[in-house]
Amino acid sequence: MFFSVVIPTYNRKPILAKCLLALENQQFGEIVREYEVIVVDDGSTDGTLEWLATNADLLPHVRSIAQCHQGPAAARNLGVEDAKGDTIIFIDSDLVVTEHFLQAHADALLQGYKDTDAVFTYGSVINTCNFDNPTSEPYKITDFSAAYFATGNVAIARHWLLAAGLFDTRFQLYGWEDLELGVRLKKLGLKLIKCPAAVGYHWHPPFSLEQIPGMIDREIQRGRMGVLFYQKHPSWEVRMMIQMTVLHQILWGVLSLGGMLNERTMTPFLQWLIDRGKPQLALEIARIFLNWYNVKAVYAACGELQVETKIP
Structure with missing residues (x-):
């Protein structure tokens, strides 16, 4: 199983750094043959691309693509089209994952594939305001999500995304581009498999x-x-x-x-x-x-x- 982790980003350099370093610290067995991390910069003005170039030695699995500011739908499409892996994992650039994140998605997908290949996995997302130690946040009832397909933490075979037609780039403003693709995936008969062991911590600053x-x-x-x-x-x-x-x-x-x-x-x-x-x-x-x-x-x-x- 070859994972391509696709991450669109726009002016999130500080938390993106934590996101990428966590992805470099993955522990897995034979199921995960290889993985890459594709960062699609959506026209950032905060020095994201320069930071990635400067820290390339610390991020051997990461490669970056740049586009003018077109929104996350276009950014994710670009990442999928350029991906080398057979399986795509979507996360957001403000998500910090645990060291067994990739392995958890792989285990759940492999279990699902025993019955059909028309499955995808959806991991847990825990919201946190703790920038210094985001993975210390406990799960809260407000972290529950009933979404069918949300790109904060999901793994799916690349060919199903292509069969569904990828994201609709008319969704250039905030919201719904991932759930709309989910409707099309559901029509193709894909089954959601919950994967609580694939945990991502979604950081955001305390409300002000x-x-x-x-x-x-x-x-x-x-x-x-x-x-x-x-x-x-x-x-x-x-x-x-x-x-x-x-x-x-x-x-x-x-x-x-x-x-x-x-x-x-x-x-x-x-x-x-x-x-x-x-x-x-x-x-x-x-x-x-x-x-x-x-x-x-x-x-x-x-x-x-x-x-x-x-x-x-």
């Missing part, structure tokens, strides 16, 4: 008020890309995923008091929580108005694109 404008922008982008997702796959399942239902309008509308609870009115309370060492709780509360922005963006995009939103 300075992050809110960027988070709002991402929710608006995610809403717009969600409508593209629905255009391609007009189903009730997709409507639920992108929050394009009356239920979501009512839920987040009520919880946000029709938008009255927002980044301005909530600032004092959120800062109070942060000051008391509870940034994660502050983030979960902020998700109320963030989701309201997302739902409004979905319906705004529907109106602009004249998407039929009536449930069959």
